[in-house]
Amino acid sequence: MIAVDCASVSVGRKGTSLLRDISFRLNGAGFVGVLGPNGAGKSTLLRVLAGLRAPDAGEARWNGLATPRWPARKRAAFCGYLPQQFAPAWDYEAGDIIALGAGRASAGDASPGHVLARFGLTALARRRWSMLSGGERARVMLAATLATSPALVLADEPGASLDVRHKLDLLRRLRSASTSSLVVAVMHDLDLALRFCDRILLLEEGALVADCSPDDLLAGDALDRVFGLRLQKVRRHDDHDWVIGLG
Numbered sequence: 001m002i003a004v005d006c007a008s009v010s011v012g013r014k015g016t017s018l019l020r021d022i023s024f025r026l027n028g029a030g031f032v033g034v035l036g037p038n039g040a041g042k043s044t045l046l047r048v049l050a051g052l053r054a055p056d057a058g059e060a061r062w063n064g065l066a067t068p069r070w071p072a073r074k075r076a077a078f079c080g081y082l083p084q085q086f087a088p089a090w091d092y093e094a095g096d097i098i099a100l101g102a103g104r105a106s107a108g109d110a111s112p113g114h115v116l117a118r119f120g121l122t123a124l125a126r127r128r129w130s131m132l133s134g135g136e137r138a139r140v141m142l143a144a145t146l147a148t149s150p151a152l153v154l155a156d157e158p159g160a161s162l163d164v165r166h167k168l169d170l171l172r173r174l175r176s177a178s179t180s181s182l183v184v185a186v187m188h189d190l191d192l193a194l195r196f197c198d199r200i201l202l203l204e205e206g207a208l209v210a211d212c213s214p215d216d217l218l219a220g221d222a223l224d225r226v227f228g229l230r231l232q233k234v235r236r237h238d239d240h241d242w243v244i245g246l247g
């Protein structure tokens with residue numbers, strides 16, 4: 001069972017509202033994209049959902065229980081959180097970081113060697129963090145996050161530093177994880193979000209302005225309004241994927 005509730009969540013900072021009375025329920029496995037312009041509150045929302053930031057009002061719940069009430073070990077087993085920026089305190093080898101991820105919970109195929117192989121990272125196992133490229137770091141962090149197949153995966157702009165092939169590979173892995181886990185990912189690439197996600201949460205200035213399927217989002221004008229653009233929406237010839245361009 002997996003249910004995530006965001007119940008009347010508000011977050012403020014020095015008189016500014018970062019999140020304004022946000023409510024939604026995510027029930028069951030699936031891929032949810034969080035979209036919105038820079039500064040809309042996407043990362044703040046993800047941190048609240050992860051239980052890393054206490055809201056000023058309202059609460060986030062996993063399976064009906066407010067996140068602060070989850071014991072640390074159960075929390076680590078239940079939720080994999082992939083932050084926008086990550087820097088380990090020590091210069092670990094990639095294999096050590098995978099081992100830390102794999103150690104969060106007992107899972108049949110989560111031995112570090114197996115996870116490295118599953119994510120095509122075996123050749124990088126002995127490479128120190130400081131020697132990894134930005135894209136390699138992102139791939140190591142994704143593998144560490146997904147190592148134990150957590151019920152809830154929260155990913156903040158997971159493909160930001162990846163080339164097009166690895167970005168697609170990452171989204172396919174998240175998509176595949178979302179058949180049994182609830183994946184919530186902050187995304188900036190509208191095309192890819194509409195193609196991979198089952199549901200979209202659209203934020204604007206800390207408010208939730210749309211919560212719907214990609215098709216319903218495209219049918220309305222919320223994207224144009226929020227991004228201040230006239231987006232051209234073209235359905236590809238296979239009638240499956242949308243391509244978005246500037247109108």
Ligand SMILES: Nc1ncnc2c1ncn2[C@@H]1O[C@H](COP(=O)(O)OP(=O)(O)OP(=O)(O)O)[C@@H](O)[C@H]1O
Pocket residue numbers: 013018036037038039040041042043044045
């Ligand atoms: N600790 C903080 N102190 C002050 N302002 C903050 C703090 N954290 C976030 N903010 C502000 O809150 C707003 C929302 O930030 P957040 O990082 O959640 O936005 P975002 O939608 O993820 O943006 P981006 O797409 O640029 O990553 C921004 O205006 C940001 O400057």
